[in-house]
Amino acid sequence: SERTLVLVKPDGVSRGLVGEVISRIERKGLRLAALELRTVDEATAKQHYAEHDGKSFFNDLVEFITGGPLVAIVVEGTRAISAFRQLAGGTDPVEKATPGTIRGDFGLEVQFNLVHGSDSVESAEREIKIWFPAL
Numbered sequence: 822s823e824r825t826l827v828l829v830k831p832d833g834v835s836r837g838l839v840g841e842v843i844s845r846i847e848r849k850g851l852r853l854a855a856l857e858l859r860t861v862d863e864a865t866a867k868q869h870y871a872e873h874d875g876k877s878f879f880n881d882l883v884e885f886i887t888g889g890p891l892v893a894i895v896v897e898g899t900r901a902i903s904a905f906r907q908l909a910g911g912t913d914p915v916e917k918a919t920p921g922t923i924r925g926d927f928g929l930e931v932q933f934n935l936v937h938g939s940d941s942v943e944s945a946e947r948e949i950k951i952w953f954p955a956l
């Protein structure tokens with residue numbers, strides 16, 4: 822079994838989609854290992870998205886992620902990393918995410934794409950340490 826770090830980003834929380842996202846995770850057969858509503862500071866956001874430091878959208882992304890409460894979740898199960906990335910859909914909610922995915926069903930803009938999911942075992946371990954150091 823595997824663990825992945827999922828975020829319901831501030832746009833997902835403000836639009837009332839937390840239950841929708843959690844429901845899809847549970848119906849897939851994945852389990853919740855930790856869950857918290859949290860407003861994150863700039864340093865944590867920059868650490869989480871360190872791989873994008875220097876990119877054109879980095880400052881907007883950090884501002885967005887710190888702009889309101891989000892829900893951080895550790896999701897556990899067989900092939901959890903890949904399974905959640907499939908549930909989320911591609912980064913661009915219109916061009917890449919297909920209907921039936923979270924982003925494909927509810928998103929319109931690349932930045933406001935509702936959820937985050939770790940993209941590899943290494944990322945998942947790194948990110949879970951940032952968000953849930955006690956786990």
Ligand code: GTP
Nearest residue numbers: 878881882911912931932933934936937938939940
């Ligand atoms: P995450 O699960 O959030 O990491 O998304 P991802 O893995 O599908 O995409 P990636 O890691 O490449 O980008 C991280 C986040 O930055 C995306 O989810 C978007 O919110 C934002 N982002 C990525 N590319 C762009 C872009 O070209 N413009 C803007 N404004 N935001 C972007």
Ligand code: MG
Nearest residue numbers: 937938939940
């Ligand atoms: Mg990513």
